[in-house]
Amino acid sequence: MTRALVTRAQNGDAxxxxxxxxxxxxxxxxxxxxxxxxxxxxxxxxxxxxIKLGAALAGFDHRSAFSSxxxxxxxxxxxxxxxxxxxxxxxxxxxxxxxxxxxxxxQEAAATSxxxxxxxxxxxxxxxxxxxxxxxxxxxxxxxxxxMGIKEATVSFHVHEARKTLRGLL
Numbered sequence: 151m152t153r154a155l156v157t158r159a160q161n162g163d164a165x166x167x168x169x170x171x172x173x174x175x176x177x178x179x180x181x182x183x184x185x186x187x188x189x190x191x192x193x194x195x196x197x198x199x200x201i202k203l204g205a206a207l208a209g210f211d212h213r214s215a216f217s218s219x220x221x222x223x224x225x226x227x228x229x230x231x232x233x234x235x236x237x238x239x240x241x242x243x244x245x246x247x248x249x250x251x252x253x254x255x256x257q258e259a260a261a262t263s264x265x266x267x268x269x270x271x272x273x274x275x276x277x278x279x280x281x282x283x284x285x286x287x288x289x290x291x292x293x294x295x296x297x298m299g300i301k302e303a304t305v306s307f308h309v310h311e312a313r314k315t316l317r318g319l320l
Contacts (some may be wrong), residue, residue: 152216159207164293167207170216171200173222178224180277184286185278187271198227214296221297225279269319273312276300 152173158166174289175196182195210219236295270281276298284305290308295302 174220181224194229199224218297277308277312278306281312
């Protein structure tokens, strides 16, 4: 189904392109949210990705899954946004400000989780990408390797290094 939509969209079918965007928008937005950590940046990235997909679709060669290709474009858009310094980390401190004495246990766990993911977003690119794909997106190391364009063992190495780095940060 997706392959046929892609082919139709590559041949100029605007309705097929619209359907592709509709089918993959949640994936794009959810991925951007996990990488960025806030709604405004995730929405900016998702919009940027939709525009980039229109321009890049002709170059999609069907060698990988369309969703893997969309992940790569989304990751690149997040990196571009972060390099440009758009609102980077603007909301992270406000989200992390939770006083444990005033919060029930489930909110303490949520605050800890937010702090962990905020720390993950500060990791070097390859470590961050590996951790987010494996743990946030719940992909196998093999699937993460395909998206990142590296070997599965390299994904495992980046995850291992990220764990060591996070132990030092937290």
